[in-house]
Amino acid sequence: MTLHSDDQLKDDSYATGYPTDSIDWLRRLIGFDTVSRHSNLALIEDVQAYCEQLGLTVDLTFNDAKDKANLFVTVPAGANADEVNHGLVLSGHTDVVPVEGQDWTTAPFTATIRGDKLYGRGACDMKGFIACALTLLPQAVKLSHAGQLRRPLHLALSFDEEVGCLGAPLLLADLKARGITPDYCIVGEPTNMTMVVAHKGVAVYRCRVHGQSAHSSLTTQGVNAISYASRLIGYVDELADEISGRDDNDEWFDVPYSTLSVGTIQGGTATNIVPNLCEFTFDYRNLPHMTQDDILVPIKAKVAELSAQMQARAADTGIELLQMEAVPAMTDSDSAELQALIAALTDDDTRHKVAYATEGGQFTNSGIPTIICGPGSIEQAHKADEFVALSEMARCDAFLQKLLASATSQS
Ligand SMILES: [Zn+2]
Incomplete structure (x- = not known):
């Protein structure tokens, strides 16, 4: 026909x-x-x-x-x-x-x-x-x-x-x-x-680091949002390295392991101000056998650890982690x-x-x-x-x- x-x-x-x-x-x-x-x-x-x-x-x-x-x-x-x-x-x-x-x-x-x-x-x-x-x-x-x-x-x-x-x-x-x-x-x-x-799956996260402003000559009175953001970004990169080295990779994929990648960052208003806000986004592309929890559990633990350090210095500070997108x-x-x-x-x-x-x-x-x-x-x-x-x-x-x-x- x-x-x-x-x-x-x-x-x-x-x-x-x-x-x-x-x-x-x-x-x-x-x-x-x-x-x-x-x-x-x-x-x-x-x-x-x-x-x-x-x-x-x-x-x-x-x-x-x-x-x-x-x-x-x-x-x-x-x-x-x-x-x-x-x-x-x-x-x-x-x-x-x-x-x-x-x-x-x-x-x-x-x-x-x-x-x-x-x-x-x-x-x-x-x-x-x-x-x-x-x-x-x-x-x-x-x-x-x-x-x-x-x-x-x-x-x-x-x-x-x-x-x-x-x-x-x-x-x-x-x-x-x-x-x-x-x-x-x-x-x-x-x-x-x-x-x-x-x-692979994809999940996109936005991270908001809320610090406390101060004059940059008085760093002890502030909580530097960019500094804490950078520690968390460093951790995300470490986690990415750790995942890439696992022995359960799938060679059928061009990149045979799950990836984490920081994509955007904003923060700070002037060089002489300790910044009170820094935001960054990252995405996670997981192999089918991995889930979003595989990275969320350790990242949330790191967020809690850093937030506690920040809050020890100023109560209203801390880190928010928001999921923007998730496709299995x-x-x-x-x-x-x-x-x-x-x-x-x-x-x-x-x-x-x-x-x-x-x-x-x-x-x-x-x-x-x-x-x-x-x-x-x-x-x-x-x-x-x-x-x-x-x-x-x-x-x-x-x-x-x-x-x-x-x-x-x-x-
Ligand atoms: Zn399409």
Whole structure:
């Protein structure tokens, strides 16, 4: 069956006014400016209307401000097209990173094809995959109507992935509440259509060191916030060194151990004032077998020790440690069956592990074995002139065609 057969266009599983191929879908999706700080509702409503034309019912979960939504939709399976549980989820985030300060040679929110590449914000990260998945839907619906879909196919679109994977947990909680337990998930982040079976987790912390001001000639009357911050930073670096030297490293990762890195620091107002405030941030990227507690327990102990020293000198001083962001690592322990399926579909059983975090960790954490596999390269993500190679879109289309075929009773 081809996607553009006249047959299909006459079928009721065709949505009027919507693209019928993945490139046109990608153009349409890039046209929505879904930078994370903006609402994604225009895109979500457009996809919702498309799904409804196909006879599907979408479930939306909103942020508190109700200006962003996740969308979850199921193409049911079974002879009566009424099975909605189990099955496979195709997952993508709808938000994209900003374009300010980047030197674009094309309009970022207008898809531009030059040569064998399509340029635009989100082209590879990750509207390309969503475009391919949306293109597949009418065909899946047609098979569903014919009673030929053996297991449901779900599509999950999230918001606020790029600012800490804030949307997906709401969608996952909603699924749990509705008793829907998908068997597998494919997150279509750009991997050049190779199989990523695990990634590190990431947690971001902000540390506020509250000291006490004094004239710099009277240091004994002050508590130097920068000095105490520097002791804590020194400790974070020592801990990073200790972790890197452990014998449980995973050589599949580019950096085979968990990392800690101080990223920003602010403090002080003038050279002749003992500073009363110093703030710094650091991030922790943990191997799947390590948890945030592995660093939090020792760091909190150090914070308590330093705070006690500060408070012995002035009561109102001390150190606050705030978690800003936490995305769990994605483990590969439960996904052997899924990996075998992906290896068959891509004709490539090479497994990769990556350092960047995705929503995949949240899916695995809620008990859904997940792999990352999508068109385009992470090398082009977040950059000026982001693009996806047209050949990658074609590979993703072919991959999803095979995936659908594997889920039909004719196969
Ligand atoms: Zn992404």
